[in-house]
Amino acid sequence: MIRLPEPKQAVMARREEIIADLRRLVPGGPLGEAVIGEPLRLKPYETDGLSAYRQPPLAVVLPQTTEEVAAVLRYCHRNGIRVIPRGAGTSLSGGALPLADAVVIGLMRMNRILEVDYENRLAVVEAGVTNLGITNHVAGDGFFYAPDPSSQLACMIGGNVNMNSGGAHCLKYGVTANNLLGLKLVTIEGEILEVGGSHLDAAGYDWMGLLTGSEGQLAIITEVTVRILRAAEGQRAMLAAFKGTEIAGAAVDAIIGSGIIPVALEFMDKPCIHACEAFAHAGYPLDAEALLIIEVEGSTEEQDMLLGKLKDICSRFDPISLKVAQTAEESMAIWKGRKGAFGAVGRISPDYLCMDGTIPTSELPHVLKRIGEMSTQYGLQVANVFHAGDGNLHPLIMFDANDPESFRRAEAFGADILKLCVEVGGCLTGEHGVGVEKRDLMNVQFTRDELRLQRAIKGAFDPDWLLNPAKVFPLEDNPGLQQAA
Numbered sequence: 275m276i277r278l279p280e281p282k283q284a285v286m287a288r289r290e291e292i293i294a295d296l297r298r299l300v301p302g303g304p305l306g307e308a309v310i311g312e313p314l315r316l317k318p319y320e321t322d323g324l325s326a327y328r329q330p331p332l333a334v335v336l337p338q339t340t341e342e343v344a345a346v347l348r349y350c351h352r353n354g355i356r357v358i359p360r361g362a363g364t365s366l367s368g369g370a371l372p373l374a375d376a377v378v379i380g381l382m383r384m385n386r387i388l389e390v391d392y393e394n395r396l397a398v399v400e401a402g403v404t405n406l407g408i409t410n411h412v413a414g415d416g417f418f419y420a421p422d423p424s425s426q427l428a429c430m431i432g433g434n435v436n437m438n439s440g441g442a443h444c445l446k447y448g449v450t451a452n453n454l455l456g457l458k459l460v461t462i463e464g465e466i467l468e469v470g471g472s473h474l475d476a477a478g479y480d481w482m483g484l485l486t487g488s489e490g491q492l493a494i495i496t497e498v499t500v501r502i503l504r505a506a507e508g509q510r511a512m513l514a515a516f517k518g519t520e521i522a523g524a525a526v527d528a529i530i531g532s533g534i535i536p537v538a539l540e541f542m543d544k545p546c547i548h549a550c551e552a553f554a555h556a557g558y559p560l561d562a563e564a565l566l567i568i569e570v571e572g573s574t575e576e577q578d579m580l581l582g583k584l585k586d587i588c589s590r591f592d593p594i595s596l597k598v599a600q601t602a603e604e605s606m607a608i609w610k611g612r613k614g615a616f617g618a619v620g621r622i623s624p625d626y627l628c629m630d631g632t633i634p635t636s637e638l639p640h641v642l643k644r645i646g647e648m649s650t651q652y653g654l655q656v657a658n659v660f661h662a663g664d665g666n667l668h669p670l671i672m673f674d675a676n677d678p679e680s681f682r683r684a685e686a687f688g689a690d691i692l693k694l695c696v697e698v699g700g701c702l703t704g705e706h707g708v709g710v711e712k713r714d715l716m717n718v719q720f721t722r723d724e725l726r727l728q729r730a731i732k733g734a735f736d737p738d739w740l741l742n743p744a745k746v747f748p749l750e751d752n753p754g755l756q757q758a759a
């Protein structure tokens with residue numbers, strides 16, 4: 275179980291006064307009230323995608339401009355009030371989990387697309403624009419924004435930047451960090467800064483690199499300049515079904531080793547195949563122990579050439595079946611199951627924990643075997659679905675949240691998987707961030723000295739540890755927790 279810091283009593287005692295002050299700073303205008311303080315209306319903000327943890331905040335503020343964000347941060351800084359930035363709240367690691375004495379700053383009203391520049395292949399958008407909203411805006415002109423988290427219908431670009439989110443198509447195009455050009459941000463002291471711009475690189479330190487994946491700990495991002503890319507002539511997906519997870523893992527290793535970079539290379543094991551098929555009726559073979567979805571793109575000739583090579587590689591691993599989509603509709607049917615995988619597993623288990631570790635692809639067969647053994651050891655079912663091409667695992671550990679013992683075992687099972695990822699040369703998180711979920715495992719990955727330097731960076735931006743404290747750093751090394759205890 276995750277421990278949250280005790281609320282600062284001096285802040286709690288001034289609750290009504292703070293809410294009144296925030297209402298003056300952010301009046302709301304035509305969109306209606308922008309400060310929420312009533313307990314019932316705070317309920318939707320008490321958790322995020324890691325719904326096992328809940329904590330209503332002191333208040334929620336919904337600014338519409340960078341200047342309003344700056345005014346709220348200046349006020350919170352002056353008054354020692356903790357702040358939790360929030361996009362759509364889809365974080366799976368508890369990154370947007372509130373604290374009782376904290377003000378949540380929700381960016382959802384900052385949802386305008388400010389500029390699209392096709393000549394320079396970029397778009398400037400506010401932090402609350404959804405990931406899919408960017409692609410939808412430019413698709414008619416033959417462009418797209420590449421990183422595509424499965425939550426792309428809801429999650430926002432500000433959240434994507436702060437989690438350095440990835441998705442199925444990041445194997446070819448890279449994650450959020452590889453698709454950003456500039457950021458506008460507000461520090462805890464209320465200063466408005468701009469880093470990067472419409473050009474490829476910037477002089478001096480790599481601020482973009484530092485801020486991307488910083489999990490709301492360094493600043494609030496209000497605007498993002500993203501790269502947009504020309505869409506390929508066409509895509510086609512292929513399904514390869516295998517007799518064992520380790521065999522499929524070896525096929526992934528062979529594909530990557532061959533030098534072919536498909537646009538996407540996704541993996542599902544048997545429990546996941548069955549859950550997805552029952553949910554999406556995608557035509558997945560139910561006798562398979564493991565399934566790969568492989569997508570290529572380009573002209574029809576390029577697609578045929580790549581799919582031919584991929585079929586040859588997969589054939590070396592004695593597949594049960596190899597099915598190449600012949601039309602865009604058949605490709606979409608193949609993807610429908612995968613895109614709905616988390617929801618599909620939610621139908622067969624009351625609760626699940628979605629883990630997120632990354633490993634070298636050559637370790638896939640070994641790691642999948644060990645996850646299977648751990649599943650038996652902990653007596654909990656696991657469904658594996660993941661971005662196999664870049665070794666980003668998402669084991670879904672099924673448990674019953676009404677049974678505390680089952681939850682305890684699920685957390686211990688998840689921690690063992692992440693420790694295994696580090697042991698084989700990988701890392702604790704591929705794309706879901708550390709949040710509260712992996713906070714106490716950070717010293718498995720980093721030495722005390724490495725964590726000390728990371729804390730110093732956080733302290734340089736936020737000396738009083740007011741911005742999203744109690745996350746990312748382990749309990750004993752987290753001034754955000756110690757100050758309050």
Ligand SMILES: Cc1cc2nc3c(=O)[nH]c(=O)nc-3n(C[C@H](O)[C@H](O)[C@H](O)COP(=O)(O)OP(=O)(O)OC[C@H]3O[C@@H](n4cnc5c(N)ncnc54)[C@H](O)[C@@H]3O)c2cc1C
Nearest residue numbers: 361362363364365369424430432433436439440490495705
């Ligand atoms: C069904 C499902 C599928 C998912 N699939 C994927 C996937 O394929 N790939 C992937 O990478 N993730 C995935 N996720 C996780 C999640 O969607 C991503 O982490 C996403 O980027 C979070 O965006 P959000 O707008 O919901 O941010 P939130 O959850 O609201 O916040 C995420 C973190 O960013 C901070 N933050 C948010 N906005 C700002 C801002 N403007 N300035 C400063 N800090 C901010 C928050 O404090 C928090 O620490 C999935 C989640 C779900 C529920």
